[in-house]
Amino acid sequence: MAQPLMPHATASWMVDNTSLSFDQIADFCGLHILEVQAIADDTAATKLTGRDPVRAHELTQDEIDKGQANPAYRLQMIKGPEQVRRTKGPRYTPVSKRQDKPDGIAWIIRNHPEISDGAISNLIGTTRTTIAAIRDRSHWNIGNITPKDPVTLGLTTQRELDAAVAKASKGSGNEAVATDSRLEGDREALIASLRAEREAASRDVDAGEQDPAAAAAALFQDPFKR
Numbered sequence: 705m706a707q708p709l710m711p712h713a714t715a716s717w718m719v720d721n722t723s724l725s726f727d728q729i730a731d732f733c734g735l736h737i738l739e740v741q742a743i744a745d746d747t748a749a750t751k752l753t754g755r756d757p758v759r760a761h762e763l764t765q766d767e768i769d770k771g772q773a774n775p776a777y778r779l780q781m782i783k784g785p786e787q788v789r790r791t792k793g794p795r796y797t798p799v800s801k802r803q804d805k806p807d808g809i810a811w812i813i814r815n816h817p818e819i820s821d822g823a824i825s826n827l828i829g830t831t832r833t834t835i836a837a838i839r840d841r842s843h844w845n846i847g848n849i850t851p852k853d854p855v856t857l858g859l860t861t862q863r864e865l866d867a868a869v870a871k872a873s874k875g876s877g878n879e880a881v882a883t884d885s886r887l888e889g890d891r892e893a894l895i896a897s898l899r900a901e902r903e904a905a906s907r908d909v910d911a912g913e914q915d916p917a918a919a920a921a922a923l924f925q926d927p928f929k930r
Contacts, residue, residue, distance in 0.1 A: 711735055712735070713755035714733050714757050714760075716753070717754030717755050725775045726741055727775075728775065728779060762782055805829070806845065806849045807852040808853070816868075819868055820872065821835045823868050
């Protein structure tokens, strides 16, 4: 069951202005009957200012009258209008940030040219006409547009931007394969050092400077146990 916006303040008003039972008030406000009793006895932790549920359009006077006439009656809250939810259309951007949209679009075009105009439109909440004008530099304010990260500007989230980049890369077949080349030079140097040592050991064996056991040990010596 729906409850009033301010249950304790509403209960306080109902205690002072109606003859409803504590049980009826507790049921309507979603409170325990002992909380209503404390409000009535002025022993509640905080002194409350009553809130009229009739003026707040949460309850009608007819409902109160029905409750006062019948202690077993349970008050029914007025059903408010259904909340309108956006399911389609571009993302809403606060007025204070709309002037930053061209900067965010320019940043995406420069750093992620693989993202389509449609994806940018959904990401930033703008029109394809604006995106095309910034791409071909025919936008009326192109001289004042400075590429800026749309995440920093608050036009989108990092997760949404990463998802758009990943989707665009996958669609174009240009997914980058990350390879760690930091140890490439060290690996080549180590291989060259081992090869030189083995060649030197092999020459020593051919010259008779080492016995077979020593030669084998030299060939298979672990360079990391020196």
